[in-house]
Amino acid sequence: MKKMMFCIALAAVALMATAMIAAADDAPLLKGTAYVAGHGGHLAVINLSTWDLDRIVITHAGSETEGVIAGLHLDAAHKKPGGGTHGAALIGRDLFVGLLDGRVKKYNLDTQKLTDLGQVGEKFCGAIPGPGGKDIYYEDMANGNVYQFNIKKEKKADVIPVGKSVCGIAWTKDGKTAFVSDMVQGKIFILDWKTKKKIGAIKIGTFIHQIRMNPAHTELWCTAPNEFVVTAKGPQPSSVAGKGKSQIVIIDVKNRKIKDRVDVTDDQLFPHDLAFTPDGKWVLVSCRTYSDDSILAVMNAKTHKIVKEVSICKRCHQEAGVKIKIDNGSPLLCGIAVDWGKNPE
Amino acid sequence: MKKLGLNHLAVRNIRRKLFRTVSIVLSVAAVSGTLFSATLVIYSVRRSIAVGAGRLGADVLVVPAQDESKARDALISGQPSEYYMPSKVLDEVRQVEGVEKATPQVFIKSSPLSCCGVSNVLLIGFDPSTDFSVTPWLTDFSGKNFNNNDIIAGDEVPTMTGRTLKFYGQEFNVVGTLARTGMRYLDNSAFITLNAAYKMAAQSGTKALKKVNVTPDEISTVLVKVKDGYTPQRVAVKISFAVDGVKAIASSDVISTVKDQLSKLFAYLLTVGGIVWVMALLLIGVVFSMIVNERQREIGLLRAMGATKGFMFRLLITEAAMLTSAGGILGVAGGGIVVYSFKNLLVKELSVPYLWPSPGLIIALLVGCIVVSTITGIAAALYPASISARMEPYEAIRKGE
Known part of the structure; x- marks a missing residue:
């Protein structure tokens, strides 16, 4: 009898453990709304509970290669930047959206009012709320500057020259140190935040995009889809976008060293931005596919397994009969902002 | 043969x-x-x-926000323009991070009605005690102290050293003329002290046909020299942000235009x-x-x-x-x-x-x-x-x- 009881208990424990492991790799139940900026000039709005899709139109479409990147004209036919959104910071109920032509627009989620806040930089990648909550930091792909934008005065407060083509910014917990990712140099620069001077760099070695700090401030995650190969002569395009390794690079904040490279090449995902859930257990990853869709993937922050992939372009475009005319026909998304705990009304 | x-x-x-x-x-x-x-x-x-940028000597120019395009035009094409902002802007600019030196200037366009002066010249009043833009040129004039009756004329102003020039009923001694820069902003200007400019404006009501409407609590521009380690563009952004109602222009941006x-x-x-x-x-x-x-x-x-x-x-x-x-x-x-x-x-x-x-x-x-x-x-x-x-x-x- 005792033996039987022991076997049943053992089986129950095994079953529970299996269930826990299985549950860990199941899609989590999330509550919130994600806003993902795209070259089409609108934000994809995703209900994280139902995965329903909507959109907010901010501006007209524009490709990333139009105008200047890191001082270079990659698209000789389009000397001036077009429209297109690339990142948005959510402050209260206002989305402060950075555009590919360096303008900033504010969209109020309650009143649906869109306000043009004017020319701030040249070509924005990331739009990240600063540590004090008073400013948003826009990273510029054209000139390598980080623009400090004051929310109250709604104008730029500082411009910090960092690299050649910067995309993301993140801070240590004490706010004394900042990390800024430079796409074309494949480096994350470390800045003393008081003096705004560069004090070091972490070499990633691939073509990188956004960086995000996990909620515990122990890991800095960097998207490295590697559309270009970083060489001594500068970025050289891969023969086909994504031919190289597409990765999420994880950096140990304390040692400032790479601790992991999560390869998502086989998933045909080219991650551009990330958003951690407030508990730090899950990561939403906005990914390009360079095909007919862009994807929002849900990754387990511990096991680094992708547990869910949701179409955030094709679903709408197909229904509306939209044909993409820029970026070789691929809908390209980038920056993500999440309103945790609030689903769209 | x-x-x-x-x-x-x-x-x-x-x-x-x-x-x-x-x-x-x-x-x-x-x-x-x-x-x-x-x-x-x-x-x-x-x-x-x-040559013009060297003569200007400033990294950043602070002007009233609504007059930014006027200021840019004045710098490039030399069209004499008048615009004013409160003089307290000067102190606010000095407080901004990255500012090493700041000095005010006031602009007064000479009267086109003047019978015995030179018309359509930009009179620039500067403060000799804080100036770093005009005074370096004074070494050209044997180190002579610049006083309230003195004037330095740009290359296009029809006068010569030793003569006098009359503006709004006020007579000035020409103590020197500037070498040609090609920038009309400097070539078509004449430089007097800030005090002389305010005095001339105050007396213009009785001494001249046209009254100059500028008071000592108004200035036209603040010229800024930035500290080492700061770019003019960065300091310009900081000034535009910190001081309401003004626009700071990096002089290198005007040049790049x-x-x-x-x-x-x-x-x-x-x-x-x-x-x-x-x-x-x-x-x-x-x-x-x-x-x-x-x-x-x-x-x-x-x-x-x-x-x-x-x-x-x-x-x-x-x-x-x-x-x-x-x-x-x-x-x-x-x-x-x-x-x-x-x-x-x-x-x-x-x-x-x-x-x-x-x-x-x-x-x-x-x-x-x-x-x-x-x-x-x-x-x-x-x-x-x-x-x-x-x-x-x-x-x-x-x-x-």
């Missing part, structure tokens, strides 16, 4: 076909003229900007010049091939009379060099006349400052353009000349008949 020299033969050949000669000379003149005039204009504007305008013009001229150059090269090549073909009998006879292969080669090259160097000289002369004649129109249409380059540079440009033209001719004639040199006398005479 008179010996037939190389140059003598070449000149005679050139004279034989006048229309062909003129066509080649004119096409080469078009190339060298375009090259010379485009380069001359670019160098002149660049020099003017460099002009450079952008210029680079478009330069690219256009270079494209046109490049097309004309290729056409001229082809034209000369074709014409000299025809010449060789036409003169086969003559070449054969010369060879039979003892002319060497080298002589025949040099003969054609000399002809080409003579024609194209003549074209080069004509082109630079024409280009120079065009630029000199239309300089004022160019400055007005492009809104750019203009200062002729140094004589040394102009001579170097002249020589360079003529050399390029001559090399073009020689390069185009190389192949036909080598064919003419390789011709056997008998074969050439027979084919030429």
Whole structure:
């Protein structure tokens, strides 16, 4: 009898453990709304509970290669930047959206009012709320500057020259140190935040995009889809976008060293931005596919397994009969902002 | 018997076909003229900007936000403009991170109604105690202390040292004139002290036909020098953010605006010049091939009379060099006349400052353009000349008949 009881208990424990492991790799139940900026000039709005899709139109479409990147004209036919959104910071109920032509627009989620806040930089990648909550930091792909934008005065407060083509910014917990990712140099620069001077760099070695700090401030995650190969002569395009390794690079904040490279090449995902859930257990990853869709993937922050992939372009475009005319026909998304705990009304 | 020299033969050949000669000379003149005039204009504007920016001495200019475009226009095209902001802006600017020095200036346009003064001059009042923009020039005037009755005149102001100038009923002693910068903002201005400017304005109601409406609690601009380790662009952003109602402009941004305008013009001229150059090269090549073909009998006879292969080669090259160097000289002369004649129109249409380059540079440009033209001719004639040199006398005479 005792033996039987022991076997049943053992089986129950095994079953529970299996269930826990299985549950860990199941899609989590999330509550919130994600806003993902795209070259089409609108934000994809995703209900994280139902995965329903909507959109907010901010501006007209524009490709990333139009105008200047890191001082270079990659698209000789389009000397001036077009429209297109690339990142948005959510402050209260206002989305402060950075555009590919360096303008900033504010969209109020309650009143649906869109306000043009004017020319701030040249070509924005990331739009990240600063540590004090008073400013948003826009990273510029054209000139390598980080623009400090004051929310109250709604104008730029500082411009910090960092690299050649910067995309993301993140801070240590004490706010004394900042990390800024430079796409074309494949480096994350470390800045003393008081003096705004560069004090070091972490070499990633691939073509990188956004960086995000996990909620515990122990890991800095960097998207490295590697559309270009970083060489001594500068970025050289891969023969086909994504031919190289597409990765999420994880950096140990304390040692400032790479601790992991999560390869998502086989998933045909080219991650551009990330958003951690407030508990730090899950990561939403906005990914390009360079095909007919862009994807929002849900990754387990511990096991680094992708547990869910949701179409955030094709679903709408197909229904509306939209044909993409820029970026070789691929809908390209980038920056993500999440309103945790609030689903769209 | 008179010996037939190389140059003598070449000149005679050139004279034989006048229309062909003129066509080649004119096409080469078009190339060298375009090259010379485009380069001359670019160098002149660049020099003017460099001299003007050096004279300005400020990294950042702070102006009223609503008058930003007026200020930019004034800097580039030198249109005298008046705009004012509260003088407390100066203290606020000094508090901004990255500002090393800040000094105020006030602008007053001289009256167009003035009977005994100079009209349409920008009077710039500066503060000698904090100034770093105007006072460095005072060393040019034997270190003389600048007082409230003194004035320094820009190059375009019709006066000279030792004379007096009268503005709004106030008389000033001209203690010096500035060397030409090409920027009308400086050349068409006269500098007085801030106190003198306010005093003149206060008394203008009784002493002049027109009253100047500026009070001591108003200034037009604040000139800023930035600390080491800060870029002017960064400090400009910080000032625009921290001080309400103003716009800070990095002077290098104004310069880059002009450079952008210029680079478009330069690219256009270079494209046109490049097309004309290729056409001229082809034209000369074709014409000299025809010449060789036409003169086969003559070449054969010369060879039979003892002319060497080298002589025949040099003969054609000399002809080409003579024609194209003549074209080069004509082109630079024409280009120079065009630029000199239309300089004022160019400055007005492009809104750019203009200062002729140094004589040394102009001579170097002249020589360079003529050399390029001559090399073009020689390069185009190389192949036909080598064919003419390789011709056997008998074969050439027979084919030429």
